[in-house]
Structure formats: structure tokens, C-alpha cells
Amino acid sequence: KMTLDMLGIEARPLPLSHEAGFVPDPVAAADLIDEKVRAIVLVTPNNPTGAMYPAGVVGAFQKLCADRGIWLVVDETYRDFISKDMPPHRLFTSENWQETVISLYSFSKAYAIPGHRLGAIVAGEAVISQVGKILDCVQICPARAAQMALPWAIENLRQWRSGALETIQQRIGAFAETMRCADGWEIDQIGAYFAYVRHPFEGVASTQVAEALARQCGVLALPGGYFGPGQERHLRVAFANVGVEAIADLGQRFDALTAAAPFAGADVWRKKNEQA
Template structure:
């Protein structure tokens, strides 16, 4: 019998399809499905963005292979955006375009670490980060984050975990799954710890454009020697509502970009070209539209806070950007069971905490940005009347 890679065979199936499968048994009695599962924009792309995509896709020029590191125009436009946001000296040579942020993570990790090396991630973690490292044979060490610290990493625990064997520390802020926003001073301290240990800090900022006020999340890109320690990851998918076009970006030293290009050439050769060409025009043409969307996401977060405050025994433990980490009232019950019954009986699709690491059974992840305020309001009655069978 043919055998598979044991590192892949040991992984669970992709989590999102399994959650959608639960919803197939919902009878509609509580109203339309409320989808808080996968983080996707709950509003369409700007008409200009769709037009630019169509024009680029119809162009013969975009049908061939492009530069491995990304289209020169988009690299320059995104570098200008990053430089303005962070007040930093970032140029096109610091940018590598990828087919989404998940790909940005895997090609970065392949450039930084190999089988048997160690990468630190938080617990809870974004599951694709953990499975990526596992498939690559990279050892994963966990830094615990819990409600006592607002799901932020503890500096003491991080310092203890940053041993000489650790090649990289991977963080997500605003966090997936908790939504926790890492304060700038905490990131400064973490950067200093990584720099002192000779460890890469890989900072996934997929959801940074949805921070209230649109302020710079930190000043790390203006630190002396940042290029020897920091690599930033980003996704265009959420901000421009184009997740199906798979576009992300890496900000790093030119030396790191060159190493990542070696990996990219074997993984995909180049990111999708039509989307890159369209995004060059969208940056900064759609800045005002993106600011309006950011304000809308803040309204949705505020609406969820109001709703959850009215639901006995359910509580928000952390919230920010796209996600809220919700404590459910069923102690000692597997979170996957709770999430399954929510989908089947109440028509609420969310992700169980145990998808994101050990010890997370008390929690559910609500991707609240998927739904408008009027839909979020419907949660109140559904959660108030929800009863877990057999309890």
C-alpha cells in the first residue's frame, strides 16, 4: 500500500470545511445562518478594484510569468505605504509579494528554519502556522497566553523560552484567534528580547488595517538594525476584499527577500499577476474607502460587545480587529461539541477553541467582522435561548 508523508498524514483535516459541514444540519428555525467562521470581508470589493482586476486579467501582458519577488510597481507602492505608516526607511527592495499571507508565512519559515530547528508560537495559535511548521519538520514550542494577561505574551515566559536553539518567534497582532492587540511597548520589549537572542521576530499583521483610528501598530521598522531581527507579514485580502485573488506581502531585509525568493521560485514562481497590477493602482487610491471599512468594523465590534453584555453566562475574553474570543458557559465540555451544536441548533457558525491549541476548550472564536450590525444583533436572542443537549 502506498504511504504518505507521516508529518502530513498525522494532521487533522482542514478545519473550516468541517465547521461548514455542521451547518448543513441546521433547519433554519432560528433564522438565516450567522457565519462567524472564516475571516472574510462582510462587504464587497470597491467597484474600481473589480474593474482594475478585470482589466489586468484581460491583458496579455499579465498572462506570463512575472518577477519572483513581485511586480516592481506593487513592490514600490507597498513600500511607500509601509514607510508612511511606520515612519520608516522602507524601499521596494524590502518587499516580497506572495500568494496570500499563509504563503508569506510558509516561504518565510522555509527560508529561516529547517527540520529539527525550533520556532516559538503562542498558545492559542493560528492553526495554519502550527500545521505549517509541523509539516516542515520544525519543532514548535508554545508560549502560553491566557485571560489573566488579556491573551498577551508574558515577557518572563518569553525570555525563558527564547533559548539559543530558537530560530524564530511568530506572533500575530491583532491576534488570530483571540483578537488581542499587542501594545507597542510590549512589541518593543519582545523585539529587544529577540534581538539579544539572535532570534527572528516574524510579525503577522494581517489585520492591522482594522485597528481603531488607523494608527501605526508599533515603531519597530524604525529601530536601528530592524532588518537583522524583524520580518513583517501582511495580507491584502481583508483590506481590499479580494481573498480569492491570494495576495500578501513580506517586509524584510534585502538579504532575507533574496532567500525567500529562492523558496518562492520552487513553490509558485510568482504571485498572481492581475491582482498585483490592480493593487498597484488601489494603493493609495482606495485609502478613504478602506478608512470607512475600518470604521464599520469598529462598529461591528462595539455591537458585539453590547450584545454579549446582555447574554447571561457568555462573555468576551478578548476582542480586536476581526475576532472575539468568547467564553461559553459549559465548563468541562469539549468546545468542538459546543460549536457543533451552535451550528446545528442555533444557526451560528464559529470555530471551537480547541482548534487553536491545548487548554482552549472554554472558548469559541467569533469572526464578527463577517456580519453587519443588524446580524450581530440577532445573536442576543439565539444565545439566550440556546441550550446544550443533555446539560
């Protein structure tokens, strides 16, 4: 979006809601398309929410884009960390997918080498030829050594990647379990690296909640407000590099902030009040 802003190109947001699990609605997207729209961008698994979009939803967006003559750009940076219980999308089984779909992928995340910034673009030949022109003018390039190592890694680290997925799933389960004791906090989405957590302090900015959580409870999280409008009730919690043992007491830390009620005049929503 920052690049588009600098180029004077409108990035039109597609509203999402926690009630829908932050999964985008193709019907709502269709209402935003006019003669100026050239592409729809989906990020799945999502950052910051962690939402993993069902194959049916992704397929519906593909059909929408094909019908309207625009591109579907699917950012699949965290694709290797999708739950095994969730079927993958079938974008590339379409006979004419090259006319609609552009897929973005990150080797950096899949092989835990984020500093090397290695990725891939899957698209039709016409698109790749144009992308090549842009890359030829960019002054930063992935290091050659890391590029040479990738073919070996793809063939020989499949078991390691499978183990990494299992570890992530364990951490997802541990985070969901520990947050059960956090009074007023709700996990609205969770998956891959992130959980998107709704805080209980009505009317308090997410930046204030994140600062209090860090200073008083020793937990670092990104404010939802950093990711766009309408996100002030949420925090993004990243757990991919935190062991299950360290995750186990997080719920108590979140709950301690609720009990401290650090924000003067704020209405605190609690689970027990909802049940009452």
C-alpha cells in the same frame, strides 16, 4: 505550524491566558528560548482571539529577539483594522531593525480580495534574497492581474479603507453590546475580525458547544480547541462580514443555548451566580 511539523521543526507554543487578554508576555517567552530557538512569531491583531498587542509589548519582543540573536516575525494580516485609538508599533524606527524584524502583511484582507492571496514581506535585503529562492520553487503564484491593480488601489482606495475600518469598529461595538444579555458567556478578547468568547459549560468540549450553537441557535463559530491545547472553554466568532442588524440578536441566541442547558451533567456558570 503544519509546515514546520512536516519539516520536523519544533513549534514551541507560548502559553496565553484570558486573564491577560491573550496578550503574550516577553518574560514568559524568554524562559522558552534555548540554543535551538531561531525565531519568535507574533500575530497581531490575533487570529483567533482578536487581541491587538500594544506597541510596548511588541517593542519588548523586538528587544528580546535582538538581545538573543533570533528573529521576530510579526504577522500583521489584519493591521488595517486596528482601532485608531491604539498607537501602532515602532519596529521600523529602530536603526538596525533589518537584523531582527520580519513583517508579514496581507493585501488580500486590506482590500477584501482574499481569493487572490496577495501579500508582502518586509525584511532586510539578506532575508528577502533567501525568501526569493523559496518562492522560486513554489508552484502557486498570485495572479498577475491582481498584482497590477494593487498600485492603483494603494493610492486611490485610502478613503474606502478608512470607511471599512469604521464599519468594523461599529460591528465590534454591536457585538460587545449584544453579548451583554448572553447569560454566562464572556468576551475575553475582541478586535479586527474576531471575538474570542468563553462559553459557560464547564467540562464540555468546544466542538460540542459549537455544534449545539449551530444546530439549535443558527450561529456558526469555530471551536477554540481547533487552535491549540487549553482552548476548550472558548469559541472564535467572526463578525467582519455580518451587518450590525444581524449582530443585534446574537446575544439572545447565545443566551438561548444557556437556558436550554443541552449538555447532561455539565455545570453552567452564569453571570448572576458570580454576582451572588
